[in-house]
Amino acid sequence: MNRSARVFTALLLALVLGVLAVPVGFHYGPQVAELVTGPPPQAEPEIPVIQQTPDDVAAPTLVSQLDAQAPVPVPDVLAPLLAAALEVPGGTPVTGVVLDALTGEVLFDRGGGEPQLPASNIKILTATAALAKLDPNQRLTTSVLTGGAGGEGVLVLRGGGDVLLGSGESDAESVIGHAGLATLARETAAQLDGDGPYRVVIDDSLFVGDVLNPSWQPGDVQAGEIAPIYPLAINSSWTDESKQSGARAADAALAAATVFREALLAAGVQVEEGIERQVTGEDAEEVASVESATVEALVEHMLRTSDNYLAEVLARLAAEASGRPASFGGGLETIAEVIAGLEVQTEEMVLGDASGLSPRNRISPRQLSDVVRTLLRSDNRALRHVLHGLPVASLSGTLADRYNDDDAPTFAGAGLVRAKTGTLNAVTALSGHVVSVDGRLLVFSFIASGLDGTTEPARAAVDRAAAVLATCGCR
Numbered sequence: 208m209n210r211s212a213r214v215f216t217a218l219l220l221a222l223v224l225g226v227l228a229v230p231v232g233f234h235y236g237p238q239v240a241e242l243v244t245g246p247p248p249q250a251e252p253e254i255p256v257i258q259q260t261p262d263d264v265a266a267p268t269l270v271s272q273l274d275a276q277a278p279v280p281v282p283d284v285l286a287p288l289l290a291a292a293l294e295v296p297g298g299t300p301v302t303g304v305v306l307d308a309l310t311g312e313v314l315f316d317r318g319g320g321e322p323q324l325p326a327s328n329i330k331i332l333t334a335t336a337a338l339a340k341l342d343p344n345q346r347l348t349t350s351v352l353t354g355g356a357g358g359e360g361v362l363v364l365r366g367g368g369d370v371l372l373g374s375g376e377s378d379a380e381s382v383i384g385h386a387g388l389a390t391l392a393r394e395t396a397a398q399l400d401g402d403g404p405y406r407v408v409i410d411d412s413l414f415v416g417d418v419l420n421p422s423w424q425p426g427d428v429q430a431g432e433i434a435p436i437y438p439l440a441i442n443s444s445w446t447d448e449s450k451q452s453g454a455r456a457a458d459a460a461l462a463a464a465t466v467f468r469e470a471l472l473a474a475g476v477q478v479e480e481g482i483e484r485q486v487t488g489e490d491a492e493e494v495a496s497v498e499s500a501t502v503e504a505l506v507e508h509m510l511r512t513s514d515n516y517l518a519e520v521l522a523r524l525a526a527e528a529s530g531r532p533a534s535f536g537g538g539l540e541t542i543a544e545v546i547a548g549l550e551v552q553t554e555e556m557v558l559g560d561a562s563g564l565s566p567r568n569r570i571s572p573r574q575l576s577d578v579v580r581t582l583l584r585s586d587n588r589a590l591r592h593v594l595h596g597l598p599v600a601s602l603s604g605t606l607a608d609r610y611n612d613d614d615a616p617t618f619a620g621a622g623l624v625r626a627k628t629g630t631l632n633a634v635t636a637l638s639g640h641v642v643s644v645d646g647r648l649l650v651f652s653f654i655a656s657g658l659d660g661t662t663e664p665a666r667a668a669v670d671r672a673a674a675v676l677a678t679c680g681c682r
Contacts, residue, residue: 285675303651306649308583329562341502345502362494364410446462510598513628579638
């Protein structure tokens with residue numbers, strides 16, 4: 208099959224994945240044979256349904272509807288294939304665990320109990336805590352208030368945790384910029400009675416404690432991997448809101464308030480120079496407000512794009528919802544509570560942050576795979592939705608540019624592997640799930656840490672290993 212046909216298959220599969228809790232398989236059909244003389248061709252082998260190209264978009268389906276009698280890979284057959292796939296030049300060790308999703312049987316274990324730096328794979332835990340503690344349909348409100356202790360001549364921009372604000376008009380079709388500061392300014396102007404001038408202040412008191420995690424490396428902050436955490440920001444504090452890379456604002460709340468002040472001027476509101484901070488009084492009245500996309504959509508966006516800033520914000524919001532301080536410590540305590548509540552073994556697990564940048568983080572492949580398996584089997588729809596945000600190989604998120612070389616062994620996993628990526632200078636990780644060629648749902652986690660110049664080969668290795676799970680019946 209040529210590449211264009213394969214791309215069409217992958218795109219069709221993407222539609223299926225949008226309504227499935229797990230990805231279904233597909234099959235690359237045989238090449239068209241040339242007419243030749245001689246013996247009649249042999250009958251084509253029977254193609255498992257789970258690997259056939261879908262003819263149409265399937266109706267919503269649950270994991271439980273997979274065939275419970277589908278063959279389970281034999282560990283002794285699977286092990287050498289994974290060992291070969293996980294080979295990295297220089298002998299870099301890649302640890303990993305593969306579980307049968309239905310029974311929990313361990314099908315492969317190479318150092319799987321060893322706590323390691325998980326990089327962004329920790330975001331699976333953060334997403335789980337967020338959807339366990341917050342209403343998935345909740346929207347975060349950014350509001351403007353007046354009156355109270357500040358007086359009638361003050362306009363207070365109060366952050367409610369939406370850090371994906373846009374500078375322009377609200378865009379109901381987008382997660383980034385779902386709530387726009389230009390819309391908020393225009394609606395504020397329409398509600399004001401006086402001519403001003405008004406004094407603009409920020410209320411960012413929703414979050415407490417340090418704005419920078421003490422364990423973060425200065426180089427990561429300087430490189431824009433993360434920035435000081437505030438409860439309002441334009442596109443996760445990127446200074447160029449059209450991108451998700453580059454420099455970030457050192458004070459995201461102040462940057463957002465500055466844009467809001469300019470939008471007020473554009474809407475005809477007279478405002479004074481300068482912006483201050485103050486906590487809104489209880490008797491202040493709301494003038495206008497805008498709302499974010501749903502928490503469910505925010506979590507999905509965080510996982511697919513591996514948004515470090517949003518991950519830290521979601522952890523704080525989960526902490527606030529659980530009655531803890533909306534701080535780094537409160538967020539980590541909340542994550543630990545939720546994961547322990549899933550009856551996942553948390554012994555030796557160490558949480559340093561919610562995004563995966565902290566060098567203090569330590570999680571084992573077995574713990575990550577246990578979390579994924581628990582989510583797959585959960586009766587809680589909100590928790591199952593965590594896995595909807597996992598990138599799909601060759602199709603979405605941080606896996607969109609992987610598994611798409613049709614000459615590479617990893618291409619066999621395109622459209623089938625659904626997993627969270629993780630990358631640091633010395634770490635690469637991949638944790639998620641896949642349906643095998645025989646229709647068996649498998650859960651996996653592969654982590655390579657302590658890398659020294661072998662990050663790219665290690666990434667290719669974990670991709671190969673996941674592709675093996677997709678294509679090997681291993682019986």
